[in-house]
Amino acid sequence: MAAPKAGAVAGPRVSSESLLALKRRARRINKALAEKYPYAHAELDFRSPLELLVATVLSAQTTDVTVNQITPLIFARYPDARSLAEADPADMEAIIKPTGFFRAKTRSLIALAMRLVDEYDGVVPGRLEDLVTLPGVGRKTANVVLGNAFGIPGITVDTHFGRLARRFGWTLSEDPVQIEFDVAELFEPRDWTMLSHRVVFHGRRVCHSRKPACGACPVANLCPSYGLGETDPVKAAKLLKYELAPGNEALLEKLLAETHRAAEIRMESQKRPQ
Ligand code: SF4
Numbered sequence: 001m002a003a004p005k006a007g008a009v010a011g012p013r014v015s016s017e018s019l020l021a022l023k024r025r026a027r028r029i030n031k032a033l034a035e036k037y038p039y040a041h042a043e044l045d046f047r048s049p050l051e052l053l054v055a056t057v058l059s060a061q062t063t064d065v066t067v068n069q070i071t072p073l074i075f076a077r078y079p080d081a082r083s084l085a086e087a088d089p090a091d092m093e094a095i096i097k098p099t100g101f102f103r104a105k106t107r108s109l110i111a112l113a114m115r116l117v118d119e120y121d122g123v124v125p126g127r128l129e130d131l132v133t134l135p136g137v138g139r140k141t142a143n144v145v146l147g148n149a150f151g152i153p154g155i156t157v158d159t160h161f162g163r164l165a166r167r168f169g170w171t172l173s174e175d176p177v178q179i180e181f182d183v184a185e186l187f188e189p190r191d192w193t194m195l196s197h198r199v200v201f202h203g204r205r206v207c208h209s210r211k212p213a214c215g216a217c218p219v220a221n222l223c224p225s226y227g228l229g230e231t232d233p234v235k236a237a238k239l240l241k242y243e244l245a246p247g248n249e250a251l252l253e254k255l256l257a258e259t260h261r262a263a264e265i266r267m268e269s270q271k272r273p274q
C-alpha cells in the first residue's frame with residue numbers, strides 16, 4: 001500500500017487499550033462477523049475486472065440493487081473497453097439514469113474506457129497505483145476491484161466501513177485513507193477483503209448510521225460503542241434489515257443453506273483426484 005496522507009494521525013484508537021489488546025479484540029469481531037454473515041460477498045454483480053470497475057463507478061450515491069438491475073444492459077451493449085469508449089453519451093445516459101448523477105457517471109465511464117484503450121490496451125490494470133489514475137476511480141473503487149476481481153487483498157472504506165471502524169475503536173479518523181491504514185495494521189492482509197464485506201454487511205443490517213440495533217448485535221460484547229443505539233433486544237430486533245429483518249427468516253435460511261452447500265461442493269471438489 002502507498003503511504004497515508006501527510007498529517008494523518010496514527011492510533012492508538014481507544015486510549016486505555018494496548019495495540020495488542022486492540023488487535024485481539026478486532027480479530028474476535030471479525031470472527032464473530034464471519035460466523036454471523038458466512039454469505040457476505042461483493043454485492044455488485046460482475047464477471048470480469050472491467051464489469052466490476054463499471055459497476056463500482058455506477059454504485060456511487062445509489063444502492064447495489066439498483067446497479068445490478070442496470071449493469072446487464074450496460075454489459076450487453078458495451079461488452080469491452082473499446083465499445084464503452086465509443087459509446088454515444090445520450091444512449092448511455094438513458095440506460096444508467098436510474099443510478100443518479102447519470103451525466104457525470106457517463107462522462108466518467110467513457111473517459112475511463114478511453115484511458116483503458118489508450119494506455120492499457122483495453123485491459124483493466126491490476127495495480128492500485130494504475131487504477132487510481134483512471135478517471136472516476138478513487139482508492140475505494142480501486143480496492144474493490146483489486147480485492148474482488150484480482151484476488152489482491154484490499155480494505156474498502158466506504159461510509160459503512162468508516163462509521164463501524166470508528167464505533168469499534170479501530171480508528172479515530174474520518175479520513176478514508178487513514179482509516180484504511182489504521183485497520184490494515186490490525187489484520188493480516190489475507191483477511192482484508194472479506195473483512196471489508198463483513199463490516200459493510202453489518203453496517204447495512206445492524207449497525208445503522210442513526211439507529212444501531214445494539215440489543216440485537218452479534219458483537220455487542222466486543223464493541224466500545226454498545227449503547228449508542230437501542231439496547232432492548234425486542235425493540236432492537238425490529239431495527240434489523242434485509243435477511244435479518246423480522247419476517248425474513250426464510251430468506252436467511254436459504255442464504256445460509258446456499259453458503260453451506262457451496263462450502264460442501266468446494267470441499268468435495270478438493271478431495272477429488274485431479
Ligand atoms: S454494539 Fe451497537 S454500536 Fe456496536 S457494532 Fe453493535 S450495533 Fe454497532
